[in-house]
Amino acid sequence: MSYISNLLQFLNLSPTPFHAVQSIKHQLVESGFLELRESQLWETEQGGKYYVTRGETSIVAWIQGESLPDYGAHIVGAHTDSPNLRLKPHPNITRSGYRQLGVEVYGGVLLGTWTDRDLSLAGRVFVESKNGLKTYPLLCNRPLVRIPQLAIHLNREVNDKGLQLNKQKHLPPILTKSQNWETEDALKFWLAEELDLEASKIRSWDLSLYDTQSAQCWGPDLEFIASARLDNLFCCFTGLQAFCHSNSPKPWTQVLVCYDHEEIGSQTTEGAHSSFLEFVIRRLAEQTGTPQAYERAVANSILVSADMAHAVHPNYAEQHDPNHFPQMNEGPVIKRNSQGRYATSARTEAWFEQICYQCDVPVQKFVMRTDLACGSTIGPITAARLGVETVDVGAAMLAMHSIRETCGSLDADYMIKAFQAIYQEHLPILN
Numbered sequence: 001m002s003y004i005s006n007l008l009q010f011l012n013l014s015p016t017p018f019h020a021v022q023s024i025k026h027q028l029v030e031s032g033f034l035e036l037r038e039s040q041l042w043e044t045e046q047g048g049k050y051y052v053t054r055g056e057t058s059i060v061a062w063i064q065g066e067s068l069p070d071y072g073a074h075i076v077g078a079h080t081d082s083p084n085l086r087l088k089p090h091p092n093i094t095r096s097g098y099r100q101l102g103v104e105v106y107g108g109v110l111l112g113t114w115t116d117r118d119l120s121l122a123g124r125v126f127v128e129s130k131n132g133l134k135t136y137p138l139l140c141n142r143p144l145v146r147i148p149q150l151a152i153h154l155n156r157e158v159n160d161k162g163l164q165l166n167k168q169k170h171l172p173p174i175l176t177k178s179q180n181w182e183t184e185d186a187l188k189f190w191l192a193e194e195l196d197l198e199a200s201k202i203r204s205w206d207l208s209l210y211d212t213q214s215a216q217c218w219g220p221d222l223e224f225i226a227s228a229r230l231d232n233l234f235c236c237f238t239g240l241q242a243f244c245h246s247n248s249p250k251p252w253t254q255v256l257v258c259y260d261h262e263e264i265g266s267q268t269t270e271g272a273h274s275s276f277l278e279f280v281i282r283r284l285a286e287q288t289g290t291p292q293a294y295e296r297a298v299a300n301s302i303l304v305s306a307d308m309a310h311a312v313h314p315n316y317a318e319q320h321d322p323n324h325f326p327q328m329n330e331g332p333v334i335k336r337n338s339q340g341r342y343a344t345s346a347r348t349e350a351w352f353e354q355i356c357y358q359c360d361v362p363v364q365k366f367v368m369r370t371d372l373a374c375g376s377t378i379g380p381i382t383a384a385r386l387g388v389e390t391v392d393v394g395a396a397m398l399a400m401h402s403i404r405e406t407c408g409s410l411d412a413d414y415m416i417k418a419f420q421a422i423y424q425e426h427l428p429i430l431n
Contacts, residue, residue, distance in 0.1 A: 003241055003412050004225070008215040010237045011227045015122035015139060015210035017057035017080035017260045020233060022137070024240055024258060025051065028061055031244045042283055047249040052280065056124070056135065057081070057260035058270040060280045061243065062253055068285045069293040071252035072300025075388070076243065076419050077272075077378055078235040078307065079262035082228070083107030083401045085114060085171060087121070087207040092184055093172050099181040100172040101145060103209060107263030111171070112163040113403040114209070118143035119173060123207035125191055133203065136195045143212050145173035173209065211403050223329055223409055230397055230405040232262070235306035238395075238412055242419030252300075253284065254423045262307075262378050272378035278386055303390040304352070304422055305343060305379030306415070308407070309333035309366050311396035321369050326396040328408030331362030332418050335377075335392040341368075343379035343390035352391045352418075359421040361414050364396065393418075 014020035025035075033049040036042055044050055044064055051061035057080060065071055085103040093100040105111070120140045126133050147170075152158060165171060175181060181190075185199065192199035215227030236258050243256040261271035268274065281301075285293035312325040320326075326333045334349050335342040349365075356363045368374040383390040395415055397407040 003237075003416060004217065004409050006241075007225070007234070007237050007412055008217075008227070011215040011229060011233055014080075014229065014233055016124075016206075016208050018124050018137065018206070019122065019139065020080040020236060021053060021057055021059050021258070024059055024061075024236065025053070027240060027244055033061060038279070042287075044284065044287065054274075054276050055260065055270040058258060058276060060255065060257045060277055062255045062280070062284070063243075063246065063249060064284065065249065065253040066251040067288060067290075068253050068281070069288055069290050069296040070300065071250075072297055072302070073253040073255045073281065074250075074423050075255040075257060075277075075301060075303040076239040076422065077257045077259065077277075077303055077305050077382060078239050079232045079259045079272075079378055080236060081107070081260050081263050082231060082233070083109040083263050085109065085173075085209040087123075087205065087209075089204070090184070092181070092186060094182065095172075097177060098174050099176045099178065099186075101175055101187075102172055105167050105171070106208070108401050110399070110402045111165045111167070113399075114171070115147045115149045115163070115165075117146070117403060118212045119146060119209045120144040120212050121207050122210050123205060125195060125205045125207075126203050127195075127197055128201045128203055136197065138191070138194065138205075138207065140194065141212065145175050145209065147171060147173045213404070217409055225407050225409050225412075226404055228403055228405065230407050231308040231400050232306075234308060234395055234397075234407060234412070235415070238415035239306055239419055242416045242423060245416075246420060246423035248424070250424065252426075255280075259378055266378060266381050272381040273385065277382065281386070298386050298388050301386075301388045302348070302351070302422075303343075303379070303382055303386075303388045304419070305377050305382065305390055305392045306419075307377040307379075307392065307394045308397045308400060309335055309394035310400060311398050311407075313398055319369065319372070321367055324366050326364045326366050328396045328398070328406075329410040330396070330408075331364055331411065331414045332356065332393045333364045333366045333396050335366050335394060337368060337374045339374065340380055341374040341376040342392035343377075343383040344392045345389070348389055348391035352393060355421050355425060356418050358425070359417055361418045361421075 088102040266272040285297040395411040
């Protein structure tokens, strides 16, 4: 079964973590999942399907098993955020006759790729109401702003020295030359018009720039996918499809967690450093009333940290270790790092490889060049927080953290198939 059209739609509808969680919730509800709230008392039952969100940008969903302390949980984890440019609280700038918007850099943005693109705004607006604050989603589908590059005639050395951008000075996008945007509240009035509400009621916003170009397949055989936010919505989507198609209850509990704020270190209420997943597992385990329920549940669990991996680039092959050349469309990539930047151990590597072998999914392996610094994932953070055995895997991709990334279309099916096996199969190797 090919999930590509649904994946492209998911990418297009999820320009921010808030929208990504809304998309995930929509499919969960269609699949019969019931929403719970952290502030409420939970009464769950075996075979029940539930989800809970935190901050509207992180989500945990599960299919409850027979006994969490005895059988543990099979967990797939990903993250909803991607590097981008975010609007400042007072964004209005007037320079040289232009109205611009002040932005902050979120995460490790490949800055040059954001120039000369058809950009717009998406996110959420917080509005005063009779019952407190209300959230209004915003998704402006038309090009609204732009960050033009300086012409080569005015920057003759750009091709030799590379594009050098000062984050404060060179990133504010051009919005308009209209005098209607001269006032401090101009953005509020525009938001009020877009959302059909009173400008005086707007209290704050969480808005990002995004590329309006849609996700699409490319290549002679459409074997590649080009899109923003493949890191890491690709893994959110593939984990979600595997999870929603694992409808048959098992003795173990099946869990999907999608955190926010991985790209900035995860040390937030919605991030992997938070109590979110721990509290969910603890509440479910302690419902059984058995001694040391939480500790036993974690010891019997396994986490697959799903985040994208670096495919070898044909023009820059020397940037990879010569014995580890991950390829797009050739299956999941197991990621190892001796400094603990990935949570994979030899034990969990062998387990994941065996799972993939049993479901006829090819597997690749990646380590960073010894002389290059290695990135990290939610894997080590969650493994340390919970004490759960973890393997870091991902789909191979090019141009990670660009505004327009590339991955392989075949890898969607490979990843979903592997995740389905993780949800459905017992873990004899870890026993």
